[in-house]
Amino acid sequence: MxxxxxxxxxxxxxxxxxxxxxxxxxxxxxxxxxxxxxxxxxxxxxxxxxxxxxxxxxxxxxxxxxxxxxxxxxxxxxxxxxxxxxxxQLRGAPEAPREVPDALAELHRQATVLAHRYPGVRVEDKGGAVALHWRAAPQAADALQALAARFAPRLDGYRIQPGDQVLELVPADxxxxxxxxxxxxxxxxxxxxxxxxxxxxxxxxxxxxxxxxxxxxxxxxxxxxxxxxxxxxxxxxxxxxxxxxx
Structure with a gap:
């Protein structure tokens, strides 16, 4: 043990x-x-x-x-x-308008395809961000991380934010x-x-x-x-x- x-x-x-x-x-x-x-x-x-x-x-x-x-x-x-x-999002403070890049929607689409291949993967569309969860499908971690890395250069002003069995593409600021x-x-x-x-x-x-x-x-x-x-x-x-x- x-x-x-x-x-x-x-x-x-x-x-x-x-x-x-x-x-x-x-x-x-x-x-x-x-x-x-x-x-x-x-x-x-x-x-x-x-x-x-x-x-x-x-x-x-x-x-x-x-x-x-x-x-x-x-x-x-x-x-x-x-x-x-x-x-x-900050309650009580105005949100600055943001233009959501087209590549974020394409990332979401391709991640959804991966989710069908790996049952348990959850793709979360947050509007101005996308989160890729693999807590229920740990075998999908490498594929989701590779997908995020492939899209990161196309998402100007965004960064990859790693978390506990999740990656998010979020605004860099x-x-x-x-x-x-x-x-x-x-x-x-x-x-x-x-x-x-x-x-x-x-x-x-x-x-x-x-x-x-x-x-x-x-x-x-x-x-x-x-x-x-x-x-x-x-x-x-x-x-x-x-x-x-x-």
Missing amino acids: TVSPPNRFPPPPALPERCALFLDVDGTLLEFQDDPGTVALPSGGLDTLARLADRLGGALAVVSGRPLATLDQVFTPLLLPAAGMHGQ VDKGRAVRRLMEHPPFAGRTPVFVGDDLTDEYGFEAANALGGWSVLVGRRPNSHAMYALPDVTAVHAWLQSNL
Whole structure:
């Protein structure tokens, strides 16, 4: 039996009194599922978030690769401050109009063909971005990565964003760190100590931003090379820690 090495990061302390809390969603507040539409917060999780948001004067935001409309379905009836699509959508801030390149539609078409060849692959059209998921079809990873690499030079102004068994083609000027910085410029976040909690490679941008702004960051799970200062082992531990801060 292989035993995972202990996490080199200590557990997080209590939240500062004047904290701005930024939470990733999948893998942080929600367990991963092959079909993300089937996941739900653990029992009591919504109440914990509502009470914590109230304690923080509303300075609690979810920062996710999901679109805002999908996030609102997960957290209903709460309407939390949120950054969707890695910050491409930001509640309360105007979105800059973007021209979606024709190559993105062609990428989606070819990825859909691959999905028929590899049952379990999920191709997610986010409007201004495309995500290629292979959690339920790990044998498709190489083919999807090769497809993304082939299209990347044709997608001017876009970058490949790797994640946990997913690749996304996203605008190059969008990431979770930029989303945190923009939210920190406005009430109720301005003037507070930022804390970012997340599990994925995409959350490293958020970790860096929170650290640079005088706050701190929490990795969920294990990763040897992370900018996080603290760590929690899993989703269950995240909810227990959040509840302990009420």
